[in-house]
Amino acid sequence: MRIATWNVNSLKARLPRVEEWLEYAQPDVLCLQETKLADKNFPSMAFSALGYDSAAHGHNQWNGVAILSRVGIEDVTTGFDDETIDPYEGDARLVAARCGGINVVSVYVPNGREVGTEFYDRKLVWFDALHGWIAKQYSPTDALVVAGDFNVAPEDRDVWSPKAFEGSTHVTEPERAAVRRLEEWGLVDAFRHQYDQDGLYSYWDYRRGDFHQHRGMRIDLVLVTEPLAEKIGWALIDRNARKGKQPSDHTPVVIDIDV
DNA sequence: ATGGTAGCCCTGCTA
Numbered sequence: 001m002r003i004a005t006w007n008v009n010s011l012k013a014r015l016p017r018v019e020e021w022l023e024y025a026q027p028d029v030l031c032l033q034e035t036k037l038a039d040k041n042f043p044s045m046a047f048s049a050l051g052y053d054s055a056a057h058g059h060n061q062w063n064g065v066a067i068l069s070r071v072g073i074e075d076v077t078t079g080f081d082d083e084t085i086d087p088y089e090g091d092a093r094l095v096a097a098r099c100g101g102i103n104v105v106s107v108y109v110p111n112g113r114e115v116g117t118e119f120y121d122r123k124l125v126w127f128d129a130l131h132g133w134i135a136k137q138y139s140p141t142d143a144l145v146v147a148g149d150f151n152v153a154p155e156d157r158d159v160w161s162p163k164a165f166e167g168s169t170h171v172t173e174p175e176r177a178a179v180r181r182l183e184e185w186g187l188v189d190a191f192r193h194q195y196d197q198d199g200l201y202s203y204w205d206y207r208r209g210d211f212h213q214h215r216g217m218r219i220d221l222v223l224v225t226e227p228l229a230e231k232i233g234w235a236l237i238d239r240n241a242r243k244g245k246q247p248s249d250h251t252p253v254v255i256d257i258d259v
Numbered sequence: 260a261t262g263g264t265a266g267c268c269c270t271g272c273t274a
Contacts, residue, residue, distance in 0.1 A: 009274080010266055034274085036267065061267045062274095111274060151274095205274090207263030249265075249274080 001071070001100060001257045003029045005147035005220055006241075007108070007203070007250035011035040011066075014248055015043055021241055022050050025254060028071045029099045031106035031147040033250075035064035042066065057095040064092045065108050065148070071100030080133045087122040087129065094130075096137075102228070102259070103138060107148035112169040120169055123151070127178035131185065140186025140225050143259070147222040149203075149250065154179050154189065157198035158218035170219060179221075187223035190255045194235040202237050203250045211242055220253050231258040 004027040008014040011032065022030065035042070035058050042056040051070045057078040058064030067073065076097045080086050093108045107130065112123035138144050152175040156162040165171045183189065191200075201216025210216065222235070233256040242251040 013266065034266095062272095113274085205263080206265050209263090246265090 001029070001102065001259050002027045002254060003031075003102075003104070003145055003147065003222065003257065004252045004254040005031040005033070005106065005149075005222055006252040007033040007149040007220060007248060009034050009036075009248040009250065011037050011043065011064075012041070013246065015046060017241070017246065017248070019046060019050065021252065022047075022052065022068070025238065025252065027254065028069065029102075029104055030068040030252075031104065032066040032068065033064075033106065033108035033149045035066050036061050037064055055095055055097050057092045059090070059092050062091065063108055065095045065106045067095055067097050067099065067104055067106050069097070069099040069104075074098045080129055081136070084129050084133050087125040093126075101143065103142055103144040105134075105144070105146045105148075107146060107150070109149060109151045111151050112175070115167060115169055115172060123169075124174055124178060127175075127181075131178070131181055134182070135185055138225075141227060142225055143228055144187075144225045145222060145228065146182070146187060147253070149219060150179060150221050151219055152176060152179050153217045153219050154192075154221070158201075160199075160201070160215040160217070170217060182223060186225055188226060188229040190222040190224050190229065190232055191218070191235045191237065191253060193229055193232055200237055202253055204242060206249050220250055222253055222255050224255070224257070228257050228259070232256070233258050
């Protein structure tokens with residue numbers, strides 16, 4: 001089973017590249033973030049033509065998530081459950097489904113903007129809600145994949161220059177603690193399960209020629225429960241998808257699980 | 260020196 005996640009920064013702008021990538025990479029499941037599309041505008045027909053069913057969750061021109069699957073898609077839910085208070089209520093940042101016997105969650109964690117702002121504070125509260133929701137919905141012994149743009153670089157080796165990010169969001173201790181808390185519950189960073197080296201990024205700012213200068217961050221994560229972690233065949237960040245015409249500023253993260 | 264780009268639409272806001 002090949003599972004991938006990709007923040008496409010507008011599915012409308014990126015549809016040709018997503019179609020091209022699906023044909024090239026042949027994922028069984030693809031989690032999307034920043035679709036920036038209301039559900040009524042989601043291009044489900046384009047994906048059907050390539051053999052994928054889809055579950056979309058979007059309201060307007062901001063955020064928006066989806067799951068594409070060619071191994072079936074059932075029990076679709078959007079957002080947290082009714083009892084969970086969502087500090088970003090109104091945004092579309094989470095969609096879950098069961099695909100080919102695996103529980104899949106596509107997440108788009110709030111950016112947080114600047115440390116010290118209420119956006120940053122609510123990002124941490126959103127992480128609390130995510131942790132609580134996962135713990136309520138699933139067990140660490142379930143086959144579960146939580147994939148998406150976490151807007152956190154888990155460690156210093158996940159950014160091109162820790163010094164350049166001092167005082168910025170994505171690298172603060174509370175944000176990193178929020179990711180560790182998910183790991184302590186029972187999720188494993190699939191990419192780190194396979195690779196230790198630094199310099200492997202999933203996001204490069206469009207500005208300053210950051211991609212070509214290799215100034216990036218690894219903020220797109222595929223987290224899996226232990227029963228799946230022990231079956232990971234390989235993992236990779238498809239850096240090539242950041243090249244060429246009209247790329248997203250993120251690139252896909254892909255894992256193969258022997259199930 | 261607070262820069263730079265891309266994408267959306269209330270040509271400013273979000274990332």
